[in-house]
Amino acid sequence: MDAPLKTRDLVKTFGGIRALDGVSIDVYNEKITLIIGPNGSGKTTLINVITGFYHPERGEVKFNGSNITGLPPFKIFEKGIVRTFQIPHLFKSLTVLENMLVASRNNPGEKLRKALFKNSWRRAEEHLVEKALRILELLNLDHLWDKPACTLSGGQMKLLEIGRALMADPLMVLMDEPIAGVNPRLANEIFEHLLSLRKELNLTFLIVEHRLDIALPYADYVYAMDRGKIISKGSPSEVLEDKIVARAYLGG
Amino acid sequence: MIDIIRLLVDIIAFYAIYLLLSISLNVEYGYAGIPNFGKALFFAAGGFVVGSLTSRLLAPLAGIDLHQVNFKIYNVLIATKVSQYLSGNILLALTAFIAMIILGAIMGGLLGVVASYPAIRLREDYLAITLLAAGELARIIARNYDPLICGTLGVSVPDPFAWLPGIQRSIVQAGIMMSIAVMVWLLVERIARSPFGRLLRAIREDERAAEVYGKNVASIRMRALLIGSSIAGLAGAIYAFYVGSVHADDYTPIRTFIVWVMVVLGGAGNNAGAALGSLVYVLSDRIIMQVKYYITVPFDINYLSYMAFGTLLILVLMYRPKGILPEKPSLTIDFSKVISRLREEAEASPEGSGG
Ligand SMILES: Nc1ncnc2c1ncn2[C@@H]1O[C@H](COP(=O)(O)OP(=O)(O)O)[C@@H](O)[C@H]1O
Ligand SMILES: [Mg+2]
Numbered sequence: 001m002d003a004p005l006k007t008r009d010l011v012k013t014f015g016g017i018r019a020l021d022g023v024s025i026d027v028y029n030e031k032i033t034l035i036i037g038p039n040g041s042g043k044t045t046l047i048n049v050i051t052g053f054y055h056p057e058r059g060e061v062k063f064n065g066s067n068i069t070g071l072p073p074f075k076i077f078e079k080g081i082v083r084t085f086q087i088p089h090l091f092k093s094l095t096v097l098e099n100m101l102v103a104s105r106n107n108p109g110e111k112l113r114k115a116l117f118k119n120s121w122r123r124a125e126e127h128l129v130e131k132a133l134r135i136l137e138l139l140n141l142d143h144l145w146d147k148p149a150c151t152l153s154g155g156q157m158k159l160l161e162i163g164r165a166l167m168a169d170p171l172m173v174l175m176d177e178p179i180a181g182v183n184p185r186l187a188n189e190i191f192e193h194l195l196s197l198r199k200e201l202n203l204t205f206l207i208v209e210h211r212l213d214i215a216l217p218y219a220d221y222v223y224a225m226d227r228g229k230i231i232s233k234g235s236p237s238e239v240l241e242d243k244i245v246a247r248a249y250l251g252g
Numbered sequence: 253m254i255d256i257i258r259l260l261v262d263i264i265a266f267y268a269i270y271l272l273l274s275i276s277l278n279v280e281y282g283y284a285g286i287p288n289f290g291k292a293l294f295f296a297a298g299g300f301v302v303g304s305l306t307s308r309l310l311a312p313l314a315g316i317d318l319h320q321v322n323f324k325i326y327n328v329l330i331a332t333k334v335s336q337y338l339s340g341n342i343l344l345a346l347t348a349f350i351a352m353i354i355l356g357a358i359m360g361g362l363l364g365v366v367a368s369y370p371a372i373r374l375r376e377d378y379l380a381i382t383l384l385a386a387g388e389l390a391r392i393i394a395r396n397y398d399p400l401i402c403g404t405l406g407v408s409v410p411d412p413f414a415w416l417p418g419i420q421r422s423i424v425q426a427g428i429m430m431s432i433a434v435m436v437w438l439l440v441e442r443i444a445r446s447p448f449g450r451l452l453r454a455i456r457e458d459e460r461a462a463e464v465y466g467k468n469v470a471s472i473r474m475r476a477l478l479i480g481s482s483i484a485g486l487a488g489a490i491y492a493f494y495v496g497s498v499h500a501d502d503y504t505p506i507r508t509f510i511v512w513v514m515v516v517l518g519g520a521g522n523n524a525g526a527a528l529g530s531l532v533y534v535l536s537d538r539i540i541m542q543v544k545y546y547i548t549v550p551f552d553i554n555y556l557s558y559m560a561f562g563t564l565l566i567l568v569l570m571y572r573p574k575g576i577l578p579e580k581p582s583l584t585i586d587f588s589k590v591i592s593r594l595r596e597e598a599e600a601s602p603e604g605s606g607g
Contacts, residue, residue, distance in 0.1 A: 051464065077466035089461035091454040095581050101447070102454040103465045109447030109584065110467075112475050116442055122585060125447060129590045145591065146581070168465060 002029040004204060005050070005081075005172060010059035012045055019045040020056065021228035027172065028221060030198060032205045036212050036239070037225035038249055043208040044086060046225075047176050050206075051083045052076045063172075080171035086180060086208075088157040092150040096141060096160060099149050100132035101125070103167040128167075135163045139193065155186045162190070166197065172204040179214060187211075191218040212249075216240060224248065257419060261426045263538045268429035269491045270530040274514040275440050275523055276483035281512075282520035282579070283449060284476035285456030287376055290367060290383030291511050293390050294481040296503035297363045298356030298488025300394060303401040303498030306352055306410050310334045313344070324402045331408035331496075339414035349412035353432075353489040360485015363390075364477045372477075373470050384505065394500040406499035409492050429490055436483055441523045443479070445582045452476055453521065453582070513565050519575025528576055536560055 003026035012020040019042045027033045035043050048054040050061050052073040061069045063079050071079075091099050101107070107128065108114050109121030136142040139159045144152065149160060158178060165173050178194075179187035195218060197203055209215035216222065222239040224232040226248035232239050239245055273295060280286040307330050311318050314337035316330055323330065338345035371382040394400050401407045413425045443449050451472060455462045459469050492498045510533065518529025537557045544553045568576060 053460070072468075073460075073463035074466045074468050077464060083464055085461070089458045089464075091457040091461065093457055093579065094450070094454060097587060098450055098454075098581060101584075102450060102462070102467075105466065107447045110451045112443075112448050112479075115446035115448035116439065118442075118446070121447060125585050126590055129585070129587060130594055133591060133594055146587065148581075164465070 003027055004029055004064050005206065006062045007046070007050065008060045008062070010046070010049055010056045010061070012042075012049055012054055012056045018228045020049065020059075023059070023225070023228070023230055025223050025230065025233075027204060027206045030202050030204055031220035032194065032198060032207060032218055034215055034219035034222045034236075035206065035208045035225060036210070036215070036222060036245075039210065040227075041225040041248075042228040043210075043225055044176055045228075047083055047174050047206075047208060050076075050174060051081065077168070080169075081174065082165045082168050082170040082172070083174040084161045084165055084176060084178060086176040088161050090149040090152075090157060090160060090164075093148055095146050095148055096136065096152070097129065097132055097145040099160060099164055100135065100167045101128050103164040104128050104131070105168055132163075132167060135166050138197075139163050155182050158182055158190065159193075162193065166201070170203065172206065174206045174208075176208045177210055178207060179209065179211060184214060187214045191215065194218070212240070258422070259538065259542060261419070261422045263534060264430050265422075265426040265494050266538060267531060267534045268426070268433035269487050269494070270511070270514060270534050271433045271527055272436055272483055272487035272490070273511045274518070274526040274530040275437055276480040276487065277511050277515050278520065278523060278526040279440060279443070279452075279483070280476050280480035282515060282522065282526065283444060283452040283456065284473060285376070285452075286473055286476060286480075287380040288383055288477070288480060289380045289505070289508055289512075290385075290387035291484055291508040292503045292505055293367065293383065293387030294360040294364055294484035295488040295491070295507060296387070296390055296394070296500075297360040297481075298353070298485035298490070299492040299498045299503065300390075300401055300488075301356045301359045301485070302352050302409055302489045302492035303407040305355070306348065307331050307334055307408070310337070310348060310410060313337060324398055324405070327402055328408045331410045334410035335414040338410060338412055342415050345412040345415060348410075349493060352493070353486055356489025356492075357482040357486040360488065361478045361482035363485070364481025365474060368474065368477050372473055384508075387503070387505065387508065391500050391503050394503075401498050401500060404500070406497050408497050409495075411496060412493060425494065429494065432486070432490065436486070437523060437527065440479075440483070444523060445584055447584055449582050450584060510561075513561060515575075517565055517568050517575060519577035519579065521579030522575070522577045525575050525577035525579075532564070533561060536564075 005027035008024050010020045010023040023046055037043050049056045052071050055070050060067060063081065068076060068079055091102060108124050114120045133142055136145060141156060141159055141163060152160060179190055194205060198205060216236045219236050222234065222236050223230050224239050224245045231248060232242040232245045273291060277288060277291055280288045307327060308318060311330055311334060314334045316333060367383055367386040368379060371379040395404055413421045416424055451467060455467060455469055455472060462469055514529035514533050515526050517532065519525025540557045544556060549556065
């Protein structure tokens with residue numbers, strides 16, 4: 001199988017803690033790859049290392065054949081990788097629509113030297129509004145387009161994070177606990193959305209989740225982490241039946 | 253008797269200066285969230301450019317050989333001579349005025365980049381402290397390094413409006429100052445209502461999310477500081493021409509704080525707010541300056557303005573924490589119009605087959 005994103009032997013320590021202790025994963029094209037593991041096992045750290053927020057002490061991150069280890073986050077974005085955060089990081093006082101618009105790629109009016117000349121960006125801006133509206137409709141957020149993001153409910157914030165990610169035309173989306181703190185019905189809805197998006201837009205997902213029960217059925221491939229290490233990998237059922245995984249979850 | 257015209261001219265001139273300063277801080281703090289506590293530095297940059305260069309550059313034209321005279325001792329005389337010379341050459345006078353304020357803006361912008369460079373990537377509070385320190389550093393250097401603006405004595409600035417008689421001169425000067433300020437306000441408002449302005453606000457709200465979406469936060473912040481500092485430099489140059497002299501001690505941190513109060517009072521992130529905040533300050537300050545001769549208070553009367561403004565700030569923060577005119581979404585284009593048009597189009601082709 002084709003794996004556009006590969007990590008090899010990543011090590012990241014915080015003081016004495018080895019948050020990542022030799023992590024190698026492959027994220028397969030147009031699949032949903034899931035990383036599970038108990039709290040503190042290093043899942044968020046892995047996403048932070050891949051997206052350039054942390055520098056690993058050792059190891060390599062490769063995307064479509066090129067080495068992207070240690071690039072700053074905004075360069076990682078240019079490669080086509082977008083991430084979401086465990087706690088939504090919305091532009092709080094900006095409206096839902098503005099949040100979407102900021103996420104778009106190559107908006108000419110964001111260049112200072114073009115900003116003064118409305119004619120140079122008006123068209124692009126209108127197109128982006130149209131695109132944003134389509135995505136918001138998909139996520140049932142379109143009626144909220146002019147509300148400040150901070151007035152949304154927790155679930156709507158999660159959806160907006162997803163919408164914002166889609167706005168950027170990514171090749172790959174990394175999501176840190178997209179359903180944390182969301183009720184099971186909405187959680188399933190979110191995953192249904194992701195499934196259909198994957199099909200429609202040929203997206204690749206790497207999803208970190210703590211709650212296996214809901215996430216597992218949607219996954220194509222699963223890695224289980226514990227204390228900075230990959231302790232198991234395979235299809236959802238393989239990983240679920242792995243005794244080491246059960247032990248890690250029950251705390252051993 | 254209060255000379256009403258003089259008072260009015262004075263209010264307009266000072267309003268122009270403070271309007272420039274408050275929109276400059278509004279770009280940095282209101283939109284981009286950069287706590288620039290070094291506003292006085294960039295204001296001073298413009299003033300120092302005008303103070304140190306105008307006389308020196310024009311003296312040879314006025315027939316003064318700078319090698320023959322001690323600039324520090326005779327700077328007032330030199331400035332007077334240059335003014336006289338300019339009064340006979342309107343074109344040169346105006347060219348000098350415009351060239352010097354542009355130079356002031358460039359110097360302000362340059363300093364903005366240099367002073368913030370070490371700290372632009374650090375946390376905001378470090379940047380704030382760095383800028384505050386840089387401002388004091390510049391003032392202390394200017395105070396003690398005589399060749400710049402004649403140290404503690406200060407330097408006289410030639411008058412580029414000397415060709416006009418009496419009050420007319422002040423009216424024209426204040427009018428030009430106000431026109432410049434309004435033009436800059438309009439430019440900044442245009443920037444604020446562009447995707448770039450929205451980007452500044454997004455970075456202010458969540459720097460990490462902005463990075464995720466490919467924004468080079470450090471370099472965009474730098475641009476905001478460049479805009480803000482150039483405007484402050486411009487204000488400093490205009491101010492120096494208006495008051496006719498440049499003294500290092502005129503650029504203390506208190507000036508920075510006054511501008512902060514204007515922006516917070518008027519409404520950060522709203523250019524109309526910055527305009528209102530500075531208007532409230534200038535009006536109350538200038539009026540208190542006038543009435544203070546007629547009233548007695550049991551403390552130093554010069555503090556009355558600060559006290560009044562401080563009280564006002566506390567009241568506004570208590571009852572309108574986002575300022576008198578709070579921030580609004582910046583409508584780059586008419587979103588409602590575009591969206592209702594899109595929805596109508598979708599209605600018209602029900603199956604959504606278009607596209
Ligand atoms: N910025 C940090 N500073 C210090 N320790 C950290 C930091 N980030 C994560 N850690 C530590 O690294 C380990 C893994 O954390 P994390 O990646 O957040 O786990 P998970 O997302 O799986 O819950 C934990 O022990 C955590 O305390
Ligand atoms: Mg986590």
